[in-house]
């Protein structure tokens with residue numbers, strides 16, 4: 001057990017449930033209380049595997065696209081080629097960008113919280129815009145194909161399209177709630193801790209539901225060894241991502257509030273003269 005003095009702003013950060021009272025400086029290995037604050041090295045191994053799966057997904061979707069008409073910009077109005085933007089943009093926007101954005105708090109636990117928050121919000125927004133373009137491509141290619149065959153296109157007829165729509169709506173709600181509840185203007189004190197808890201839980205669920213949407217989307221395509229491998233890769237990605245997002249081991253350091261700060265949740269500005277550094 002050791003003790004240290006903390007500035008009022010550090011204490012406020014801790015009260016908001018964001019940082020350790022030492023601002024991450026003890027994170028080199030062992031905390032002042034003798035408890036290890038660094039994350040186990042094998043977690044970097046899991047992260048490496050996550051990156052390998054991401055690269056594999058991008059290669060497989062590229063192989064699928066090149067085997068089914070490609071993406072020639074000059075022929076973008078061909079329905080087949082227009083549809084190909086759908087798996088491409090969902091793999092880039094959802095699986096790659098959002099799939100990594102959700103992990104940044106765990107990969108960089110000691111980074112400046114404002115940088116993390118804005119990076120997380122902007123990456124999610126960018127990924128979401130790509131997803132919207134991707135869904136538009138699927139709908140547009142359906143229309144173009146139906147027009148060519150002189151019939152009317154029917155949208156939102158498959159399970160994939162309905163679950164996909166739910167995922168899009170949930171991501172929008174999650175983003176707005178995260179932005180206005182946690183980033184700007186943001187709630188504080190005990191309410192903030194509660195909002196963060198819900199945000200982390202619902203973010204995990206939305207990530208898994210999005211991966212499930214990709215799987216049932218792949219099932220809509222003509223079965224090929226490329227897309228079957230893609231499905232297995234996405235399933236592994238979902239399992240690993242779900243684990244990395246939910247394990248406490250990986251979140252150690254930023255998650256735990258200072259025990260002495262708890263009693264002051266109602267008054268964030270109350271000065272704390274001295275505090276005991278202990279991670280529970």
Ligand code: HEM
Nearest residue numbers: 087090135138139155156158161164165167214217218220
């Ligand atoms: C590699 C990933 C994906 C593949 C292979 C794929 C495949 C497909 C296919 C074959 C269709 C046309 C059939 C239909 O109308 O249901 C489609 C449509 C659709 N997809 Fe995906 N999908 C993927 C990812 C996603 C994701 C992540 C979302 C959203 C979260 C999504 C949302 C939609 C929606 C809303 C439609 C309906 C468009 C319409 O009916 O006009 N897809 N997808």
